[in-house]
Amino acid sequence: MRLSTVILPVRRWHEGGRERWRRAEELGFHTAYTYDHLSWRMPFRDGPWFGALPTLTAAAGVTDRIRLGTMVTSPNFRHPVTLAKELLTLDDISAGRVTLGIGAGGSGFDATTLLPEGEEPWTPKERADRFAEFTSLLDRLLSEDETTHRGAHYSVHEARNIPGCVQLPRLPFTVAATGPRGMRLAARHGQGWVTTGDGRIGPDAGAQESRAALRGQLERLATACEKEGRDPAALSRTLLTGFVPERVLESVDSFVDFAGAHAELGFDEIILHWPLPGTRFEADERVFEEIATRGVQQIGS
Numbered sequence: 001m002r003l004s005t006v007i008l009p010v011r012r013w014h015e016g017g018r019e020r021w022r023r024a025e026e027l028g029f030h031t032a033y034t035y036d037h038l039s040w041r042m043p044f045r046d047g048p049w050f051g052a053l054p055t056l057t058a059a060a061g062v063t064d065r066i067r068l069g070t071m072v073t074s075p076n077f078r079h080p081v082t083l084a085k086e087l088l089t090l091d092d093i094s095a096g097r098v099t100l101g102i103g104a105g106g107s108g109f110d111a112t113t114l115l116p117e118g119e120e121p122w123t124p125k126e127r128a129d130r131f132a133e134f135t136s137l138l139d140r141l142l143s144e145d146e147t148t149h150r151g152a153h154y155s156v157h158e159a160r161n162i163p164g165c166v167q168l169p170r171l172p173f174t175v176a177a178t179g180p181r182g183m184r185l186a187a188r189h190g191q192g193w194v195t196t197g198d199g200r201i202g203p204d205a206g207a208q209e210s211r212a213a214l215r216g217q218l219e220r221l222a223t224a225c226e227k228e229g230r231d232p233a234a235l236s237r238t239l240l241t242g243f244v245p246e247r248v249l250e251s252v253d254s255f256v257d258f259a260g261a262h263a264e265l266g267f268d269e270i271i272l273h274w275p276l277p278g279t280r281f282e283a284d285e286r287v288f289e290e291i292a293t294r295g296v297q298q299i300g301s
Contacts, residue, residue, distance in 0.1 A: 074105030096166035103176030
């Protein structure tokens with residue numbers, strides 16, 4: 001079981017931001033991710049929020065071993081050509097430590113920031129259509145020296161990405177998906193798959209209900225892999241906590257129980273939000289660090 005963290009980009013780099021990324025490496029996390037948004041839901045909407053890729057580039061400069069990634073990038077405000085160039089550069093600067101978390105995006109603030117006044121946000125189907133073309137094209141851009149593409153949503157003429165990624169054939173994708181189309185994309189293009197659980201399950205639901213929903217998602221992922229001729233075991237399976245009804249960071253014991261149960265379901269990576277006071281991610285930072293340093297070693301013991 002790999003244990004990772006997500007550090008929300010809400011601190012100025014020289015006022016605690018840099019130290020947090022360094023501390024993530026010291027604590028032994030496998031990967032430190034950050035959210036890739038222009039802004040996010042309340043209470044973050046009216047507070048500081050910094051760009052994901054510059055933050056990860058800075059983090060690459062102050063760390064040596066920990067992997068770095070987005071959780072997740074979407075087409076809502078990204079174009080695959082410019083994103084590919086930035087990712088290729090980040091992969092180089094970090095010496096091949098980058099994972100791209102990628103998803104269809106939601107209907108929140110990022111979905112409307114770049115729209116002309118009066119234009120309606122994309123429907124769920126439009127987001128899914130764009131996501132499919134975006135992911136396929138990004139795969140090519142990061143794998144080929146030169147790419148030309150004429151699609152329904154993106155046109156590319158002789159985009160060059162030389163010398164390519166440090167990680168070959170390209171840096172890994174972890175695809176966020178719960179529906180059949182997204183899971184087929186994960187099976188086709190992903191090196192990993194990530195879920196936040198079942199959004200239809202409320203905070204008062206029990207652990208068994210949550211775990212049953214996750215078991216169903218894993219079964220549907222396996223079916224998607226089979227349809228794509230892919231061994232389901234070839235994909236890493238990641239759970240981003242903070243949205244499931246269980247209190248993962250209440251104690252080391254609660255984490256060990258949670259992680260062990262989800263390892264049995266088939267997950268091989270768990271992501272914990274770095275605690276943030278006054279938010280849904282509030283938790284005792286001492287417990288969080290204790291989980292990072294000794295909790296993961298107790299799973300299965």
